[in-house]
Amino acid sequence: MLYSYIVKKKIRQTFDHVNNHRWDEATEALAPDVHHRVSGTHALAGERHSKAALRRWFERLGRVQPNLHIKVDNIWVTGWPGNTTVFVQWDGTATLLNGEAYANRGLHVFTLRWGKVHALEEFQDSQAAANALAAQAAAGLKEAVAEQIVT
Template sequence: MYNYIVEQQVKKSFTLVNERRFDELVKSMALNVRHSFAGDHALGGVRHDQAAVRDWLDRLARLTPNLHITVNNIMVKGWPHKTLAIVRWTATATLLNGDSYINKGVHFITLKWGKITELDVYEDTLVVYNGLEKQFRSGIEEAHAPQIIS
């Protein structure tokens, strides 16, 4: 039963991203949450608090305004004091130049007593980089911005 509850919480977090309801999503995180996104680009890097994660989510929405993440599979392991959820997903969007963006990846989400304490995102970093380059060439200068780190 506990694993089912966590699975539903994780599914909801992806729905919140898709609906751009970032304030609600960030409230589900510990104050000192650690969020890492693989890659050497404007979305890469590591953040260590809710404010920086919120800034990162805002940037994600500006860089990929119609991004949609589909959850393919969730596996939950552990107990309330330390839970690991592994989420396989597919992200899709239409870039400003009309090209399709498709990427597959995985989230490793650590929770403690229902709060997200760590969030590690691994995807095809070349696909992200190329998508950001296309967005930059289409006029989104922030696609070349420095990483948001804290």
């Protein structure tokens, strides 16, 4: 029970770091060979297999959705410190450069081993994400339609 509480607290802190563009803190618990996957065919989609690549992805996220706010709705933790799975249900909102509201809802699945994130897969409305990125690009933010960061 205490372990689950600690994991939930750390996960909430990580989402707070992402919301506030604190990339050092957001990537602190990543394993060097972390596997990160986001479905879709847009600038934030693709697969990364290193902490450095995921750091670049977070930096891009901050640039293409500068006022994105992710609200954690629920966290479920299963397993023990050597092999933990964490499910995080969230709602994301932002105001796009054209003034339109963006909303998305999703689920992150984390695989933790001894306090390090070894895998992170994001399930969300990839079409909503792609549409928002296209709107950002149309408003002049060209990185919003850049090639995926993949490794």
